[in-house]
């Protein structure tokens with residue numbers, strides 16, 4: 001970290017919503033200003049910034065209501081039986097992160113509905129997704145690495161999760177919450193779900209698969225990594241790690 005105070009090596013560029021502070025070799029830091037008024041821009045000149053060691057500088061920026069985050073969140077998404085929980089647990093361990101299973105955040109009434117083969121409504125899903133978003137946000141602010149297994153079938157549901165990033169601008173898809181779609185065809189899914197239900201391991205019946213497949217919708221612009229999740233779990237994990245973490 002010795003060259004952090006070296007004016008030659010400290011590059012400061014001003015983006016629309018953030019300053020990027022970068023040194024030649026040791027440190028890159030993006031300082032975001034979620035609701036920064038334009039009066040703030042340019043307030044901190046390079047010479048002022050250089051008068052602080054990095055730690056003190058961060059405290060100063062925080063004092064002015066700005067935030068910086070180094071946490072990250074990966075959401076494994078897809079329909080029931082795609083392997084979100086299986087792969088999510090493995091990924092969580094592999095990246096030394098915290099694994100969260102969205103199924104654990106359902107209300108009893110949601111679970112009861114699904115058990116009875118009734119698909120969740122928008123009103124059932126939104127509070128569930130908001131609770132997940134809040135949990136992700138707390139983790140991100142604490143600089144944790146989080147892996148979430150969550151169906152997140154529709155873009156509007158993913159937008160709720162993306163907004164766990166306090167600096168997220170809706171519709172930009174530029175969030176520190178990233179999505180990976182576990183892609184499996186209907187036949188393989190059905191076989192997996194019948195087996196899982198027979199083992200009594202899950203509240204979700206195989207009959208809900210069709211409505212889930214109908215709901216799944218991805219927009220190319222979202223930049224979601226699609227992984228063939230019919231591969232064996234180790235290969236799926238390896239592919240995700242190559243591209244995401």
Ligand SMILES: Nc1ncnc2c1ncn2[C@@H]1O[C@H](COP(=O)(O)OP(=O)(O)O)[C@@H](O)[C@H]1O
Nearest residue numbers: 080081082083084085086192196229231232233
């Ligand atoms: N890559 C895989 N290959 C074979 N079976 C898998 C694979 N991933 C998951 N499974 C099995 O399929 C079933 C559904 O997996 P699960 O992780 O519960 O999916 P989801 O959380 O997406 O509903 C489980 O019985 C699990 O053991």
Ligand SMILES: O=C(O)[C@H](O)[C@@H](O)[C@H](O)[C@H](O)COP(=O)(O)O
Nearest residue numbers: 079080081103120125151152204
């Ligand atoms: O593991 C599974 O079988 C699924 O993930 C399942 O739990 C379900 O998808 C959601 O929890 C319900 O939410 P949606 O109806 O939004 O998929």
